[in-house]
Amino acid sequence: GAKINGKNTYLFFEPTKGDFASETLIIENGLRKALKNNELFLVYQPKWDTKEDQFIGLEVLVRWQSPELGFMNPGQFISIAEETDLIIVLGEWILKEALNSMMELSKTIGFIPKISVNLSPVQFRNSALNTTIKEILEETRFPAEKLELEITEGALVINPKMAIEKMNDLVNLGITFSIDDFGTGYSSMSYLKKFPVSTLKIDKSFVDDVVSDHQDRAIIEAIITLAASLEMKTIAEGAETKEQVDILNFIGCYAIQGYWHSRPLDYTALMAYFQKLN
Ligand code: C2E
Ligand code: MG
Ligand code: MG
Numbered sequence: 001g002a003k004i005n006g007k008n009t010y011l012f013f014e015p016t017k018g019d020f021a022s023e024t025l026i027i028e029n030g031l032r033k034a035l036k037n038n039e040l041f042l043v044y045q046p047k048w049d050t051k052e053d054q055f056i057g058l059e060v061l062v063r064w065q066s067p068e069l070g071f072m073n074p075g076q077f078i079s080i081a082e083e084t085d086l087i088i089v090l091g092e093w094i095l096k097e098a099l100n101s102m103m104e105l106s107k108t109i110g111f112i113p114k115i116s117v118n119l120s121p122v123q124f125r126n127s128a129l130n131t132t133i134k135e136i137l138e139e140t141r142f143p144a145e146k147l148e149l150e151i152t153e154g155a156l157v158i159n160p161k162m163a164i165e166k167m168n169d170l171v172n173l174g175i176t177f178s179i180d181d182f183g184t185g186y187s188s189m190s191y192l193k194k195f196p197v198s199t200l201k202i203d204k205s206f207v208d209d210v211v212s213d214h215q216d217r218a219i220i221e222a223i224i225t226l227a228a229s230l231e232m233k234t235i236a237e238g239a240e241t242k243e244q245v246d247i248l249n250f251i252g253c254y255a256i257q258g259y260w261h262s263r264p265l266d267y268t269a270l271m272a273y274f275q276k277l278n
């Protein structure tokens with residue numbers, strides 16, 4: 001999606017860049033409306049334990065079906081929402097909707113699935129975050145132990161001390177944390193151990209060529225070793241083929257998330273997914 005430096009002033013001072021600025025404005029205004037008009041919805045991608053052949057959880061991913069702009073993936077609008085406070089409202093809506101949906105789903109499938117919700121660095125830095133999460137947990141009666149939050153390395157480096165405090169406060173409730181897109185950010189080994197993190201999500205870019213590229217395979221092996229020594233788990237993102245899954249399993253990555261096992265599913269497809277599992 002278009003990512004500009006975020007100032008609408010382009011429109012006035014640099015007319016040549018006006019296209020970008022107005023695209024941003026259109027999406028920004030569209031999103032405000034989308035929140036009110038139910039144009040946003042969630043899909044859920046299963047995470048799968050390849051060793052035990054069992055379901056371990058779902059990642060929540062947001063989608064936008066706009067009557068004016070058409071179907072949009074988060075890559076096209078999350079970064080724009082991050083440039084304003086919109087991401088805060090959007091993030092709240094996503095969390096509330098996800099937890100309510102899982103409570104509703106549990107009536108049909110007989111258990112509450114574990115879910116992971118993505119947190120934007122902007123949301124993570126917001127001082128009201130923990131209060132909001134606690135309120136939503138209370139309101140939806142969703143069990144905190146079933147909630148995982150995915151954050152990126154970038155969210156941790158800006159103010160590590162604050163990050164640790166914030167995370168510990170939520171971990172005390174039973175919430176767990178995973179590091180998303182791991183390997184693409186800034187973490188050093190010594191750095192990582194300070195944060196209460198349960199899982200490293202190995203970025204898809206390493207998984208893509210794991211079958212043919214020795215270096216990518218070596219990087220994944222190093223991440224798995226690092227995780228083991230820090231008593232963290234690993235999950236590989238974006239596994240699309242049986243060959244990838246077999247190698248990942250062989251080198252000790254116990255879980256995968258990707259098209260090979262399942263695409264992200266809407267609520268109806270998710271119900272069918274669980275029915276097939278039994
Ligand atoms: P992410 O958190 O790393 O999510 C994984 C992305 O990889 C998702 O794209 C998912 O659909 C895609 N994916 C999963 N398996 C495969 C595969 O086998 N092959 C391929 N080609 N792709 C696969 P999506 O849904 O477009 O989301 C993109 C990014 O947008 C996410 O990356 C996340 O950073 C952000 N995002 C999505 N939903 C939310 C949300 O609710 N809140 C926030 N703050 N960010 C979100
Ligand atoms: Mg994620
Ligand atoms: Mg990811």
Ligand code: MG
Nearest residue numbers: 181203204237
């Ligand atoms: Mg990724």
